[in-house]
Amino acid sequence: MSTVLITGTNRGIGLGLAKAYAKQPNNTVVLGLRNPDSMPDIQGEAAEGVKIVKVKIDSGEIESPRKAMEELKKQGIEKLDIVIANAAIGDCFGALKEVDLSSFEEHWRINVLAPLALFQACVPLIKENGKFIWMSSGASIIDRVPDKLDAGYGITKSSMNYLARYAHYEEPSIISFSLSPGWVQTDMGDRGARWAGMEKAPITVDESVSGIVKVIQDATKDNYSGLHMRYDGSKSKW
Ligand SMILES: NC(=O)c1ccc[n+]([C@@H]2O[C@H](COP(=O)([O-])OP(=O)(O)OC[C@H]3O[C@@H](n4cnc5c(N)ncnc54)[C@H](OP(=O)(O)O)[C@@H]3O)[C@@H](O)[C@H]2O)c1
Incomplete structure (x- = not known):
């Protein structure tokens, strides 16, 4: 029975995570959304005793997470066991000499500044052994030969x-x-x-999400904290 806050839950991995945590009885699942009306109804798939709470968190507005925490407190949510900073954008590709600088600036705002603002707002609600997860990417890895022209996006995840x-x-x-x-x-x-010439990405949302949930469940201060983990439980390079 945990209170879990996830950002960017209306689609993609965030939606998969919201459904997965809603299948655990008695959880409170807080959905952080820039547009709460865009969230599909997942209450019907939820286990017994699960409470689903929507709150507006717009990664483009620096004050948004702090306002969201005030709203949660008004609703009686004073403690967060797991926070997953999932919302992000990823559309800044190309060689460094041609990276669109305004797009890069926007990626930095949404993918670095916004998770930091979320962290600052959430810390007072995260008690002993609470978990804050920063959704990263293989594109963040500096220790590799650049192969996908993904530095514009990857550098934001490296910073995270x-x-x-x-x-x-x-x-x-x-x-x-x-x-x-x-x-x-x-x-x-x-x-x-598609940018890399493939039809679609290799793994499904379900495969990724079931791995992510297990890694988060298994995480302690001594095993994964401070590291860059992968969804399959392996340790990533930096
Ligand atoms: N998919 C992959 O292969 C992959 C690989 C490595 C890392 N990741 C990371 O995994 C996470 C989820 O990715 P995904 O593939 O699920 O992405 P996605 O399908 O593009 O979904 C992105 C989510 O972020 C939200 N978001 C974007 N801009 C926002 C803003 N300004 N304010 C609030 N929410 C915003 C979107 O909400 P709207 O619908 O309102 O835009 C959406 O819910 C991201 O952190 C991503 O970098 C993904």
């Missing part, structure tokens, strides 16, 4: 990895780590696949 590791050391009572979901069949994943 940095935040995840710092949070681990700065907050001794919080389990904080980056988590890469694999290359997943979502709007973002399939767009990247």
Whole structure:
């Protein structure tokens, strides 16, 4: 029985995670959405005792997470066991010499600044051994030969990895780590696949989500916190 907040739950991996946590009896699942009306109804698939709460969190508005926490407190939610900073954009491809700088700036705002703002807003509600998960990407890995012209997006996830590791050391009572979901069949994943000349991404949302949920469940301060993990439980390079 946990209170789980996930951002970007109206589609893709976030929707899969929302459904998965709603299938665990008695959870409270907080759906962070920039447009709450865009969320499909998942109450019908929920287990007994599950409470689903929608709250507006727009990654483009720096004050949005703080306002969302005030709203949750008004609804009697004073504690978060798991927070998953999932919402992101991923459409900044191309060689460095041609990366669109305004797109890059937008990616940095949504993928780095917004998760940091979310973390700052959530910390007071995360108690001993609560978990803050930073949804990362294989594109974040610096220790590789660039192969997908994905630096414009990847650098934002590298920066987020940095935040995840710092949070681990700065907050001794919080389990904080980056988590890469694999290359997943979502709007973002399939767009990247087409960019790379493939028809679609290799793994399904269900495969990714069942791995992610297990990694988060198994995570302790001593095993995964401060690291960059993958959805299959392996440790990623930085
Ligand atoms: N799919 C992959 O292969 C893959 C691989 C590596 C990492 N990831 C990471 O996994 C996470 C989920 O990706 P996905 O594939 O599920 O992406 P997706 O299908 O494109 O969904 C993105 C989600 O983020 C939300 N979002 C985007 N901009 C937002 C904003 N300004 N404010 C609030 N919400 C916003 C979207 O909401 P709207 O519908 O309102 O836009 C949507 O719910 C991301 O962090 C992504 O970087 C994905």
